[in-house]
Amino acid sequence: MNPARNRLDQLIDEGLASYANAAPRWGLETRVLRNVLGKDSAAYRFPRWAWAIPALVIGFALGIAVAPPIRTMFSAALNPSLIGEWCARLEASSLSTRIRESELFWWYIEGGHLMALAVMLGPALMLDLRLIGVLWTGDPVSKVEKRFLPITITGFGVVVATGLLLFISEPVKCYESPYFRIKMCLILIAGLNALVFHSTIDRRRDEWNTTLPTPRSARVAGVLGLLIWTAVIFAGRYMAYTFS
């Protein structure tokens, strides 16, 4: 037999043996199962203590409305004219004046606010449609949430930051604008909607992660999200018309 050929066979055998002996990285089965079932989104599970936020707000409101000593304690702070005064003081501050009287900075913030809104709402729209069961129905809800929510949250951060700067630049006009008040209420409702969704039906996501149709409450959350954010854009734009 050809000795060179023999040597080659031996090398191939050794190579194959080393392949066969190589163990896969630890946790292969879990990874495959996760990918198959889409149950890899523990990171985006809402904490239960988040319920404390609306509970506190409601408790606070009830306390002010019902208990007289607490009401007297807060009546001064809740006086609407005081909020107006606070806005006026904010408007007189150097930061507010500087933003308001800047030539380009204000427009950059305003533009950034809009762009970030698109970055926030594009992925949110997709998630809402998945919850309603219209789009991305081939993918588990957890996957859509995991891939899209980080983009939405990033956009939301920029929207809030630029929005705060815009508010600081003209607090009195904002405070007096009915559209601004509507917009803030709508954002609050949108937040509550997200909170309720993530802390109730979304906690039991494993039960309906891949099944269609999606549960009624998930569909309600999706439709509410779409409607509220559309209304927020309308309120925000109409607010600007009253300013100029």
Next chain:
Amino acid sequence: MIWFSFSKVFPELTPFVKWCGATWIGTYVRHAAWAFKFIETVHILAWVVLLGSTLLVNLRLLGMIRGWSVEQMAHSVSIFIHASLLLVAVTGILMFLSNPFRYYDNLAFGPKILFFAIAALYQLTLYRWVVRSSKGGIPLWARIAGGSSLLLWFAIGATGRAIGAI
């Protein structure tokens, strides 16, 4: 800089622009109290959807979203891209008709339309080819295509906002 107005570049279009303002739809939008605000808000809403959905495909091309192939991603959001492109164009044309000389003379309107034409052409031609041919790994030129498309759409938003600022 990038700023130019169509009235400087194409002064011979003046009769056409005048005609645009005289069309009944233009006259209607100009005079109805509710129309312009509503149309502009829908324009912004459609643009938000447009940028948001192209963003997803572009982030996928850049490799920043994983879990779907470029083609799957583009296929899923294509209905939004096309519907919002249509809506943006229709509302944009209505806004132009309502007060054509405002836009004809505007220094930001020129670059905006230029960017929009490039982006729309890009989206409907070259981009499709990029999406179709980036299976498996994402080649460098596909990343460049995604990045430049993203920049273009943001530039359209910025110049569009500047129309009201200038």
